[in-house]
Amino acid sequence: MPRLNGAAAAGVAPFDLADRGLTLGDGLFETIAVFDGRPAALDAHLDRMVEAAAEIRLPVDRGLLETEVAALAGEGGDAVLRLTVTRGAGARGLAIPEGGAPTVIAARAPFPFAALGAPIQLATVSVQRNPTSFASRAKTLSYLDSVLAYDEARRAGADDALMLNIHGRAASTSMANLFALFGRTLATPPVAEGVLPGIVRRLVLKLAPALGLTPLERPLTRAELSDADAVFATNSVRLLMPVTALDGARLAEETGVITALAEAVREACGAPRKG
Amino acid sequence: MPRLNGAAAAGVAPFDLADRGLTLGDGLFETIAVFDGRPAALDAHLDRMVEAAAEIRLPVDRGLLETEVAALAGEGGDAVLRLTVTRGAGARGLAIPEGGAPTVIAARAPFPFAALGAPIQLATVSVQRNPTSFASRAKTLSYLDSVLAYDEARRAGADDALMLNIHGRAASTSMANLFALFGRTLATPPVAEGVLPGIVRRLVLKLAPALGLTPLERPLTRAELSDADAVFATNSVRLLMPVTALDGARLAEETGVITALAEAVREACGAPRKG
Numbered sequence: 265m266p267r268l269n270g271a272a273a274a275g276v277a278p279f280d281l282a283d284r285g286l287t288l289g290d291g292l293f294e295t296i297a298v299f300d301g302r303p304a305a306l307d308a309h310l311d312r313m314v315e316a317a318a319e320i321r322l323p324v325d326r327g328l329l330e331t332e333v334a335a336l337a338g339e340g341g342d343a344v345l346r347l348t349v350t351r352g353a354g355a356r357g358l359a360i361p362e363g364g365a366p367t368v369i370a371a372r373a374p375f376p377f378a379a380l381g382a383p384i385q386l387a388t389v390s391v392q393r394n395p396t397s398f399a400s401r402a403k404t405l406s407y408l409d410s411v412l413a414y415d416e417a418r419r420a421g422a423d424d425a426l427m428l429n430i431h432g433r434a435a436s437t438s439m440a441n442l443f444a445l446f447g448r449t450l451a452t453p454p455v456a457e458g459v460l461p462g463i464v465r466r467l468v469l470k471l472a473p474a475l476g477l478t479p480l481e482r483p484l485t486r487a488e489l490s491d492a493d494a495v496f497a498t499n500s501v502r503l504l505m506p507v508t509a510l511d512g513a514r515l516a517e518e519t520g521v522i523t524a525l526a527e528a529v530r531e532a533c534g535a536p537r538k539g
Numbered sequence: 540m541p542r543l544n545g546a547a548a549a550g551v552a553p554f555d556l557a558d559r560g561l562t563l564g565d566g567l568f569e570t571i572a573v574f575d576g577r578p579a580a581l582d583a584h585l586d587r588m589v590e591a592a593a594e595i596r597l598p599v600d601r602g603l604l605e606t607e608v609a610a611l612a613g614e615g616g617d618a619v620l621r622l623t624v625t626r627g628a629g630a631r632g633l634a635i636p637e638g639g640a641p642t643v644i645a646a647r648a649p650f651p652f653a654a655l656g657a658p659i660q661l662a663t664v665s666v667q668r669n670p671t672s673f674a675s676r677a678k679t680l681s682y683l684d685s686v687l688a689y690d691e692a693r694r695a696g697a698d699d700a701l702m703l704n705i706h707g708r709a710a711s712t713s714m715a716n717l718f719a720l721f722g723r724t725l726a727t728p729p730v731a732e733g734v735l736p737g738i739v740r741r742l743v744l745k746l747a748p749a750l751g752l753t754p755l756e757r758p759l760t761r762a763e764l765s766d767a768d769a770v771f772a773t774n775s776v777r778l779l780m781p782v783t784a785l786d787g788a789r790l791a792e793e794t795g796v797i798t799a800l801a802e803a804v805r806e807a808c809g810a811p812r813k814g
Contacts, residue, residue, distance in 0.1 A: 266556050268556065273556065275556060276554065276556070277554065278554075279551065279554035280550060280551050281541050283561070286623075287682075289682050290686050355648075356646075356648045358686050358689040358714060359690075371557070371631075390671060394667065394672065396665060397667075398666065405561070406683035407563040408563065408673065411633050411635065415635050
């Protein structure tokens, strides 16, 4: 059962209909994998949420976030936790209320093992990521662009979207960062391209050198994805997903080092070995 | 008291914490002025919401929306109604649930007469409007860009934001459409520039010819705003607001025809005469 403001709650719970998370998408969330009762990369997730909250003047209590995660992870087993923080209730209008009390929601879902590491095909969608928007580089409750990007890709017969940014360059999927391998160089777009500073993205950049790869943050074009030796996507639940096709055209699939990297990511996150 | 799914509800009401309006900003809203018990431009508001909903495959019941507005407007007097429709509850993840039931919330607030027609000063902000995003041209629950634009402008000492679009051209404020007067030509950016198709915007375009003005939808630069004979902003609550300054520099204020236009808008909306 979920938790609301520090206490267990029913799925349908007393909630303020003037909560700005609901009325204005004014809030943040994190999605955290739990393997065998242990939340993966918990500090990195909480750091990211607390830093993003500070940037939008949303006062979050990190201690409460830790308590809520511990309460749900403590049930043991494998799961996905979602931690949501909203601005709390406010009067009509856009003005950020001073002294408002954030709303904190924590929820637990079964871990979707079928998606973990599963290969995906991408379709380029119409909505582009906007680096001038805070929402392009934080996990905010204003997530409709990603919802519609995902929907457009699925309706095109793909598994996920290739989202370009407003400069027409490759940015990310609707829910995951992108990497492209060129020889021994592993490139991913910088956050300034309008991408989320992903937790697994950072982990891959850190693990790459030990596998003989040179990680590099630089802008990537769609054409470069087509020409790469391998393309993969990363997020905190599915970890490392090989991208096998783009807009119906098959991509190259270097398997040796990418397989090793995927295994290193699983290990670092405490996920079960593939098999 | 607000209404939730067709019935009166307390401000804090039983609500599904997995509602996608709350978790993903997946929904729409309308803000409707009520003068003397009569909702202004109700059909235009409901048309816009129903059309936007169809575009994102959100099945809304127009009859229910009408019932909810009538219930709150029927209390009489002057008010602002907010009508919110969300995708309803969904499983974890972005996929739009098939056959889901939308959530409908209606709320009533006192009419803010102090803001009606009040002159405003604008400050240019960093976040730019993205015409590739559905959220740039619909009133969606993913409204954080506007929240942060407004906040940035207020912190700069202005009343509202000048939001440019990703091409660097003038688009709108955080909550209102923009018009600029050049001689007898009245220009406003087209929706393709990343602006909301505002209800009062459309009304102004319709009323302008009777006042000897030639309305024109065309892109506007920030420099053109500075050089215009008058600049004003429009939305469904504040109606027509003269813009008196931009980034601390005073703007020209043609008063004759703009005052007449403001009065015509008030009359068309059933708002009380100024004075």
